[in-house]
Amino acid sequence: MKCPKCKDSVLIRPLPTKESRVRQPYSCTDCGGMWVTREEMDSQDGVFTENPSLEPDADLPFDPDKRTGLCPLGHGLLIRARVDLDPPFFLERCSACGGIWFDKGEWNRIAENHLIDNLSDFWTSSWQRKHRQEKNRQSYLEMNKSILGPELYEEILRLADTLRDHPEKLRAMALLRQEILESKETAN
Ligand SMILES: [Zn+2]
Ligand SMILES: [Zn+2]
Structure with a gap:
């Protein structure tokens, strides 16, 4: 052996x-x-x-x-x-x-x-922890999908996929936030 x-x-x-x-x-x-x-x-x-x-x-x-x-x-x-x-x-x-x-x-x-x-x-508890995390994530996503509607939900996930490994993701997030808040101010 x-x-x-x-x-x-x-x-x-x-x-x-x-x-x-x-x-x-x-x-x-x-x-x-x-x-x-x-x-x-x-x-x-x-x-x-x-x-x-x-x-x-x-x-x-x-x-x-x-x-x-x-x-x-x-x-x-x-x-x-x-x-x-x-x-x-x-x-x-x-x-x-x-x-x-x-x-x-x-x-x-x-x-x-x-x-x-x-x-x-x-072994049971480390397996369970992993399993529970995956289940929590799934139900979190499901909840957001039903609140936001499937179209917006898919669009956000697509954007997240694009940005996840992007070297300028922080800048991109800042721009997104800026645009959202700007347009809100203009609308008000
Ligand atoms: Zn063995
Ligand atoms: Zn050894």
Whole structure:
């Protein structure tokens, strides 16, 4: 099994430590991250601890938390979820097999904050947040369409499309505003 974060590292099972006789999850000897399968997740009952002998290489050329990788079991890209602790970090999970990748230190932070039993919420809530934002935007647009009428609505959206990436969009908006207010003054 390959490490999702390191290019050429393989995952190994560290030997049980004196403190813990529990079979340890697969881990990477280069970045110190570990892969916990769904079965291990379900059966671990808070007994895993990160293996202290696995420290990230001092000269690791990248920050593992900034990367997303592939499932070590070959199911494709892992799905990230933000954990809003201070400082925040990301967990990665395989949506096919349910395995979760913990960069070095992440398991301990999750455990210290008693979040292990509710891990799947992280993926649900970030999905929901995105979904809700999209739904809010759709209903906002629908409301405006019905108030402004379809013709004006389409015209405004077309203009917005044109201006979105235009280098002089601020000037264009100022001109539009100016023209609207000018004509109002003249009409009054
Ligand atoms: Zn690694
Ligand atoms: Zn997988």
